[in-house]
Amino acid sequence: MSDTSREEETLGAVREGDNPAEKDPSDWVTGDEPMTAPQRSYLDTLAREAGEEIPADLTKAEASEQIDRLQNETGRATE
Template sequence: MSDNDSQSTPQNAEKDPQDWTTGDEPVTGPQLSYLQTLAREAGREVPEGLTKAKASELIDELQQKTGRGA
């Protein structure tokens, strides 16, 4: 076993969207597309002017509502 094994950081560690350095940037195309799908399934509207961070939070919320969340 190498020293790296005992000091490794989880590859899938999640960071709060509010702490993202790019969180204030506009929502990405893939985020918006997925949000539109989730919102349609949940009977919701996608707000305009979303940031990456807000879109991520809304995705998490809608995944829970639609049962698509992990």
């Protein structure tokens, strides 16, 4: 028999008004690691659209910040 009243275990309750997907890149545990391949590809696309050159040796956190900035400049921001 299964116990349907059993609640699933959870971690880190989301506070009202918080978006768990939005975390300051400076707070990332892995933020100082090299940017990921998807970040690199998307950053390349955004930089080309914006007519900018971006260093290729960014960290994950730096890449995220540049992506946010360039999304706003190119009109690709999702907010």
